[in-house]
Amino acid sequence: MTLPRIARAAAAAALALAAALACPVPAFAAKSDDTLVVALQRGITSVDYLYTTKREYIILSLLTDDGLTEVDPETLEVRPLAARSWKAVDDKTIDVTIRDDVKFHDGSPLTADDVVYTYEWVLNPKSRANRSRQFGEWLASVQKTGPSTVRFHMKYPFPLALHSMGMSMPLRKKGTYDDIAKTGALPLGQSLNGIGPYRVVSVEPGRKTVIERFDGYYKDSPKGRPAIKRIVFREIPDWGTQQAELMSGGVQWAYDVPYDIASALGGAGPVEFVNGPSLRVGFIVLDAAGVSGKDNPLTKLAVRRALNHAIDREAIVKNIVKGDARVIDSACHPAQFGCAQDVMKYPYDPARARALLKEAGYPDGFSFDLWAYREKDSAEAIAADLAKVGVKANLRYVPLATLDQARKKHQIQSYFGSWESGSVPDTAAIADVHWSATTDRNMSGDPEVTADMIGAQRIADPAKRKALYEKGLKRIAEQAYWVPLYTFSLNYLVAGDLAFNPPKDGLPRLYLTRWK
């Protein structure tokens, strides 16, 4: 091949490339074809929420599934959804009447048999459903009492029963899992016959999941009829790429975006920064019981109180966490039922902290390990605040699994923890995990606190529960078992032509979005 021939061939190739590039870039359309594209850092691998736990799946499940109840996004109260009503027969029995106009995505009606089947399937340990043990803890059995009525028998009065029926138990058609019941395998979760306002159209794990408005959805559902026809969940792991997609119009909604990225991009061109609350709270757990060693300074009340006074939480919220975050004084989220706010408070007061340390026998401070697995910036700011009063916090920033293992072995003097409560607006959702007598997260060694905080989730009377939580939370604050830090906020990036209101419980309900 001579040089002129090479040049001609190169020119032809260049022309062909230019022609190909002149074609429009394929993209997911937005408002023009009524399709909302959502960016997720972690993708959807299964659309069956009975077999998943992570947050992305809750967001999807709220669209494709309905339970018997749901949490009203405005009041955070539980209200009927696929159930028409419920009635407490006694403290341990609830009768639920099912609506007669609910249809599965395959067109078949929801019946009492389906409800009983779903609950019995989950209660059966062989189902390997992720919430088998959780439900088995409090639910004894479910029984059909009529064509559209079922009775729930609880092992003990469980105040979160109605909440769990909504947020944790999507309903399934009787026989859905017959095949896997024979083999013992896990369902692949690549298709779904749910009763939610959207039906699953396609699942491409690692790429995208497409759902479409279900025309047979019951008309007067509390969720309402969704305004947007189609939603595409795209897996885009990199924040920078998500930003670029938002700027180029390839994506219209992204959530849990780091504050700095969200605030920098929001307002730039077609993207808005929306900030909203989350039920996640941050706190430091102190080894008051001395499980990590009896000579631990944190076993002394004055020391624990000194640490509470030494940390400038307002400054951390203002300068690091930002957004909708707020300082907390109680060991729960203020929006949760029973989260008493009238507890002992520890305003930022380094002088008082130093005096308390002196009183405890540490006039020159001391050194201790502070473990953390997230919120590194905050943990470093906390260590810097403590250093100002002479306390050296050795920051041990490790993966969550490492922290868990060290805590199990009682090697941890203190750790920076956070808990989202599964978006359950009830103190029980944080108390159960942190204050039971058996959990290694409870480093108070205080049976009184355990009795109050765990006892409150085994009685039905709301007033009595509130009183118990108040007593327990007051004691936690007085004894300074924790350093309660702050609530978190959630940052969303939203296309300018999309109307989206941030939810109070941090659980985005995309069926409420609409085009402007």
Added chain:
Amino acid sequence: MLRYALRRAMLALAVGFTVSLATFFLLNFATDPAQALAGEDATPEVVAQIREQYGFDKPLPVQYARWLGGLARGDFGESYHWRSPVGALIASHAPVTIRLALMAIAITIVVAIPLGAIAALRPDSFIDRMALGVAVGAQAIPGFWLALVLIIVFAVKFPIFPVSGDSTWRHFVLPAIVLGAGSVPAVMRLTRSGLLEVLASDYIRTARAKGFRGLRLLTRHAMRNAMVPVVSVLAVQLGAKLGGSVIVESVFALNGLGRLALQSILGGDVPTVQMLVFVFAMTFVVLTFLADLLGAWLDPRVRLG
């Protein structure tokens, strides 16, 4: 030749066993698969249930022996995260990575070899300095940064290519440039030094005396000998691209093996990570073997065995 192939096969087995053992224990020491599968906010009951269901509560040697036994029976295991057979999972993700790697290596060849050749033909000239500058620049620029710059310029400001995804050939252009750019310096400099050495040899002087000049001299006489080390490097680079495109695949949201590896590591998906590391290691072994064969073909003086 047969003995050589057998020895390489035994080596491959040893490499496979060692990497699988190291991967298994490192992964289990570094993470708690049950917690990773359940997610950060899962209750202890859910984590305990998952630990029991998947057998994470069994001693590590027992878990490893079970995996090894499955492998011996041709059962690569089932992904915890994706809930599908690992073999099928890798097969479904491989085409994206192979396509990306081949495009990247093509870009490397198209850019690096001509640049190296030009630099060798005019050593210490302005062109040579320019080529060296390109090589140093490409080596110094981090891939993720180059990726974001290309996205901003060619997908946001001037929407010629899509930002992310892998549904059309256009989706592969920017990631292939980023991935290919990383190999340009090594290949370009090796081409240059190889050619400089060959161009100074006696047979080239003879060819010049016979009237061969410029491109003909280069392509007909010098290139074949100068390419022997380049082929070896290209094989290693291709292996690296087939197994190491984690960042590029993540930035451009390409659903290939690199991203599968990252997701599996983050998700504590031990069977998938183990099999991926095994596949990556075998890819290297096979590619270096093929490079040796190709080297022997290009230069008959090279003998295998």
